[in-house]
Amino acid sequence: MRAVVKNGIGVFTPQGFLDASSGNSFLSIDDIDGTIAQNADMILVSMKKVIFFNRNGLDSFVKMFHRVRSANHCTVGFCDYDTKKYAAIVKFYRDDLNFSLFKTQEIALLFSANYKNQNKNILLYNEDKSQRAAMAIELHDNGHNPIVAQSYSEFKEKSAAKNAYDIIVTDTYLGQMGQKVATRVTGNAIIYTVSSFLDAEIGSTFNIAYHNNSLNVGFRLFIFDAYKVISMNVHALNFFSKLSSAGAEYNATICFVGMSFEKTPKEFKETLEDSGLMFFDQMDDILQNKDLLEELGASSAANVKDKRAINKTTVTELPNFIDATVATIEMMTNSKAIKESANISKIGILSTEGKIASSIGFYGDMDGMVVLIFPTGIAKKACELLIGEETNDTELILDTLAELVNIVGGKVKTLLADENISVDITLPRTYPDIDSLLEIVQDKKGVQVDLSFNNDKFIFFLTR
Amino acid sequence: MVLDNFYMIVAKIIHINIKYPIMITRKTIENFIQKIPPAPKALKETLIHLNTGNLVKAATVAKEDKALSTYLKVLVNKPIYGFKNEVSEVSQIFGILGVERSLQAVYNYMMTLLSPSKWQLFKLNRIIFYNLQADLSVNWEKILKYLDIQDKDILSSISLLPASIIVSEALFCEKKADIDLLRSVNEIDLNTILQRLCGVDLFDICQQIAQKWEMPQSISDILQSASGLKASKDNEINILGKWMHLLLFYTLSQPKYIEAELNDFIDFQIDYVGDIYEEFSKVMEIS
Numbered sequence: 001m002r003a004v005v006k007n008g009i010g011v012f013t014p015q016g017f018l019d020a021s022s023g024n025s026f027l028s029i030d031d032i033d034g035t036i037a038q039n040a041d042m043i044l045v046s047m048k049k050v051i052f053f054n055r056n057g058l059d060s061f062v063k064m065f066h067r068v069r070s071a072n073h074c075t076v077g078f079c080d081y082d083t084k085k086y087a088a089i090v091k092f093y094r095d096d097l098n099f100s101l102f103k104t105q106e107i108a109l110l111f112s113a114n115y116k117n118q119n120k121n122i123l124l125y126n127e128d129k130s131q132r133a134a135m136a137i138e139l140h141d142n143g144h145n146p147i148v149a150q151s152y153s154e155f156k157e158k159s160a161a162k163n164a165y166d167i168i169v170t171d172t173y174l175g176q177m178g179q180k181v182a183t184r185v186t187g188n189a190i191i192y193t194v195s196s197f198l199d200a201e202i203g204s205t206f207n208i209a210y211h212n213n214s215l216n217v218g219f220r221l222f223i224f225d226a227y228k229v230i231s232m233n234v235h236a237l238n239f240f241s242k243l244s245s246a247g248a249e250y251n252a253t254i255c256f257v258g259m260s261f262e263k264t265p266k267e268f269k270e271t272l273e274d275s276g277l278m279f280f281d282q283m284d285d286i287l288q289n290k291d292l293l294e295e296l297g298a299s300s301a302a303n304v305k306d307k308r309a310i311n312k313t314t315v316t317e318l319p320n321f322i323d324a325t326v327a328t329i330e331m332m333t334n335s336k337a338i339k340e341s342a343n344i345s346k347i348g349i350l351s352t353e354g355k356i357a358s359s360i361g362f363y364g365d366m367d368g369m370v371v372l373i374f375p376t377g378i379a380k381k382a383c384e385l386l387i388g389e390e391t392n393d394t395e396l397i398l399d400t401l402a403e404l405v406n407i408v409g410g411k412v413k414t415l416l417a418d419e420n421i422s423v424d425i426t427l428p429r430t431y432p433d434i435d436s437l438l439e440i441v442q443d444k445k446g447v448q449v450d451l452s453f454n455n456d457k458f459i460f461f462l463t464r
Numbered sequence: 465m466v467l468d469n470f471y472m473i474v475a476k477i478i479h480i481n482i483k484y485p486i487m488i489t490r491k492t493i494e495n496f497i498q499k500i501p502p503a504p505k506a507l508k509e510t511l512i513h514l515n516t517g518n519l520v521k522a523a524t525v526a527k528e529d530k531a532l533s534t535y536l537k538v539l540v541n542k543p544i545y546g547f548k549n550e551v552s553e554v555s556q557i558f559g560i561l562g563v564e565r566s567l568q569a570v571y572n573y574m575m576t577l578l579s580p581s582k583w584q585l586f587k588l589n590r591i592i593f594y595n596l597q598a599d600l601s602v603n604w605e606k607i608l609k610y611l612d613i614q615d616k617d618i619l620s621s622i623s624l625l626p627a628s629i630i631v632s633e634a635l636f637c638e639k640k641a642d643i644d645l646l647r648s649v650n651e652i653d654l655n656t657i658l659q660r661l662c663g664v665d666l667f668d669i670c671q672q673i674a675q676k677w678e679m680p681q682s683i684s685d686i687l688q689s690a691s692g693l694k695a696s697k698d699n700e701i702n703i704l705g706k707w708m709h710l711l712l713f714y715t716l717s718q719p720k721y722i723e724a725e726l727n728d729f730i731d732f733q734i735d736y737v738g739d740i741y742e743e744f745s746k747v748m749e750i751s
Contacts, residue, residue: 001727002644004651013651015732016717017750025719026727049732051713051741052750331642334489334661385660386650403649410645 001026003035003043006403009112010040011079011105015049018057032064036071039207042112043068044102048080055092065099073205077101077175079108086171101173110167111138111174120144124169125155134174141195141228143283189221189287190214195228198236211243213363213426215250221296222247223286227258237268241275248276253296257283314368314464315344315447317416321370322449324411325460332382332404333453340450340457347441347448347461349373352434358401359431359440360409364423370412371441372405373434373459394432402428488635490662493669496634503574503677507532514558514567515616522566523555535573535594542598564616565605571623572597574677578630584637586629587724596726597626599715603748607707610747618704621683625690625712627670628655632729655691655730666730667691692733703740710737710744 003010014026035043045061047053058078065076077100078089089101102108110120122144126132132148139146147165149155159168192206211222224240232240244254255278261269269279278296280286286293326337349355356379359371374382376397383400384390391397409425416423431437446463503511506529513522526532533554540557541550551557558566579593604622608614632654636643646652659665671684682701689696689705690712696702713732715721737744744750 001722002648004648006649011651013728015727016713018717021719022717022722025722049734051710051732051734051737052745327642328645331639331646385646385657386652388656388660406649407645410648411641414641414645 001031003038003040005038005040007109007112008041009105009108010035010038010043011046012044012061013046013049016051018050018053020054020056020059023057023060027060027064032067035064035068039072040074042075042077042108044077044079044105044108046080046105047078047085050085053085053088058089058092062093062099069099075100075111075175077108077173079103079105081171083171090173097173098175100175101171103169103171106167107169107172110142110144110169111135112142120166121164122146122167122169123149123155123158123165124172125149125152125159126170126172127152131173135169135172138174139169189223189293190219191223191225191283193225193228195226196230198229198232200233200235202236202239206239209363209424210426213361213367215247215252219429220250220252221255221286221293222252223255223257223283225258225283226256229259231263232259232268237271240272240277244272244275244277253278255280255286255296257281257286314366314462317366317419317421318447318462320415320419321412321462322460324415325370325372325408326451328404328408328411329378329382329453329458332385333378335381335454337458338452340452342447342449344445344447346443346445347371347438347459347463349434349438349459355434356398356401357431357434357437358398358405358428359437360405360428361426362409362412362423363426365421366416366423368462368464369441370405370408371437371446371459371461371463372408373437373461374401375456375458378453378456378458398430398432402430405430488639488658488661490664492635493662493664496631497669497672497676500578500673500676504529504577507570507574510570511567514563514570517563519558519563519566520555523553523558526558526570527554532570532573535576536569538594539569539572539598542595544595544598544602564614564619565601567616568601568605568620568623571620571679572601575623575627575630578627578634578673580630580633580637583633585633585640585643586726586729588629588633588726592720592724593626593629596629596715596721597623599718600625600711603711603715604708607711607744607747610743611703611707613704615682617680617682618686620679621686621704622708622711624670624674624679624683624687625708627673628666628687629726629729631666631669631673653728653731655693665691665693667694692731692736695736706737706740707744709733710740714744714748 001012001014003012005011012026016022018026043065061078068074069076079102081089081101081103086101086103090097093099100108100111102111110122122139124132124135124139124146125148126135132150136146136148147158149158155170158164194202214222240254247254254276256272257280259279273279286296322339330337354376355373356376357371357373359369361367361369379397379401380390380392382404383397386400386403387396405428406425409428413423413425441461441463444463446461449460451458451460506525509525510522510529510532513519513525526536536554536557537552539545540547540561547560551560557569561569575597576593579590583589583593600622605619608619635658636654643654643657646657655666667688667690670687674684674687685696685698685701686704686708688694689701690708692705692709696705709732716727721727
């Protein structure tokens with residue numbers, strides 16, 4: 001069984017009866033290794049479709065938690081249960097509860113650094129005082145507004161006002177939380193979340209290959225969410241100085257937000273500023289300031305370090321890329337693709353109206369970027385399979401399009417692996433209009449393949 | 465010169481005619497249904513005799529169909545049937561099973577006529593599939609005994625349930641990699657994928673199979689209800705559907721079927737079966 005990964009959270013959903021014999025069958029060694037390789041920020045096991053379980057049944061998942069956590073330092077635990085199931089899990093692991101329990105996946109998301117929608121009013125209650133405090137701190141650090149009920153009667157009273165809160169958190173327990181550098185994309189900025197003590201470890205917990213490739217695919221603004229950082233030592237100082245200098249070659253900006261220098265030497269700040277790093281008190285100081293965003297490069301990809309040409313290795317693998325793309329979109333739209341033309345040139349889009357786009361980068365034995373330009377109609381149709389209904393919600397369509405491009409990326413990865421070419425893929429990026437795409441790719445040369453799905457024109461563009 | 469060669473390679477590659485995989489459409493489903501062979505003559509006659517309660521004539525006809533008699537022998541000698549000594553003669557098998565269970569066994573055989581010789585989507589083989597049929601059949605009988613229901617068609621209805629697995633295999637086997645990728649980013653089961661792509665689900669297709677093979681209507685009705693998604697207006701059918709849905713997931717929670725990747729081929733509708741779970745756990749002696 002494999003986890004479904006969305007927004008950096010991997011979720012296993014076993015169904016039916018979970019006892020000693022079935023528990024061991026749900027997870028093979030390959031499944032566990034595959035989960036580690038997914039490098040998610042949270043790994044959860046959903047109990048929503050489990051009707052019966054005992055401790056022996058849960059043990060195989062708990063063993064998986066330990067392995068994944070020791071390899072990836074991510075948050076692990078169970079989710080999607082009712083009060084009865086919660087009580088049973090707590091009873092089974094009373095003295096050994098070192099994983100987390102989230103009543104729903106929505107609640108788990110609140111505790112994830114990847115969560116985009118902040119500023120939620122959250123009522124929370126837990127019998128244990130230290131748990132209440134730990135949850136309130138985590139939620140506050142993640143940009144929410146927690147309201148803590150100190151007793152059950154206070155909770156009952158407060159929760160009666162149903163519209164006063166966006167979410168109510170009960171039957172939730174925080175075990176060891178994740179320590180890895182979580183990544184999320186907001187608009188055209190990449191936000192990394194760092195916490196506690198920054199030392200030499202940052203070199204291993206920060207995914208430098210991912211960062212470099214994000215630079216390659218056009219991201220220019222990188223923000224370190226450092227509200228939870230207690231202190232930084234000289235090894236971390238050197239790391240960030242180097243990162244900033246390397247980014248400067250791409251005209252990229254690296255910012256720190258919310259970093260307190262109470263326990264870090266003040267001169268470190270000057271050293272980092274000298275190497276080009278910028279400091280802000282609040283995330284909104286950057287994200288809500290459009291002029292500043294533009295200045296910092298989050299809406300422009302100008303001054304690309306090197307406009308790299310597409311090379312023979314990439315072109316030789318072109319059929320794999322097209323196959324992966326076409327097969328995925330055919331599967332999602334249930335319509336047949338016809339290849340109309342193929343050229344090596346800069347990207348050419350005859351009509352930019354009513355189109356949206358998405359891109360995904362790949363790196364490893366070979367590197368590059370696949371760009372897909374959809375007429376909105378095809379994008380909506382392709383997303384219907386995943387959403388389950390027709391929608392005009394642009395944000396939902398773009399989010400789902402990102403999933404679709406993720407599938408294309410995964411398929412490319414598999415097809416290349418069959419030829420012993422190993423690549424990793426970046427997070428997908430979406431563009432609500434063609435102008436925002438052109439800022440990234442208009443000067444890049446690549447292979448453009450024009451395809452037609454039921455007479456709707458669709459463009460595939462492969463570049464570096 | 466080097467650049468010219470490079471562009472020649474490019475030109476050659478981008479003009480390759482790529483063979484894109486076949487999509488799943490209503491036409492694919494129609495083709496699948498069309499290819500289902502009519503029930504063999506001996507099988508039809510066996511069913512007629514069993515339905516009139518004539519076990520001797522049924523056994524005489526069934527013996528003529530070597531595949532049927534071999535299947536019956538393999539099925540009833542599985543440990544779950546609990547016979548101490550090996551049973552080898554068809555007449556002996558029908559005699560021990562009685563009319564209702566013989567009918568159920570023959571319907572189980574009919575389903576195997578649809579199963580592939582080599583499974584690709586699921587990690588199944590002939591033996592595991594036969595075990596699945598046996599596990600479902602014996603436990604369904606246990607449930608009907610508890611519910612105090614004695615009806616040959618209802619007893620046989622369980623035999624149609626594995627057809628949903630066969631249909632999934634037939635429609636999705638060539639798209640396994642795509643399905644795996646799709647399901648790695650979205651929690652979606654095969655039944656929902658089919659419903660969203662073609663507007664019909666696995667259980668609708670099973671119903672068409674039942675119609676083609678002239679199985680009694682009540683069998684299809686119970687199966688539709690057992691999907692957990694289409695509650696029947698008929699209360700008795702609905703209750704039987706709930707028991708069958710829960711029995712399916714009780715069975716698919718066994719290690720051999722989890723390893724065959726059957727556990728999540730369709731969605732378990734846990735709320736649908738909530739009101740019968742306590743009774744079910746008593747019948748199955750789950751503690």
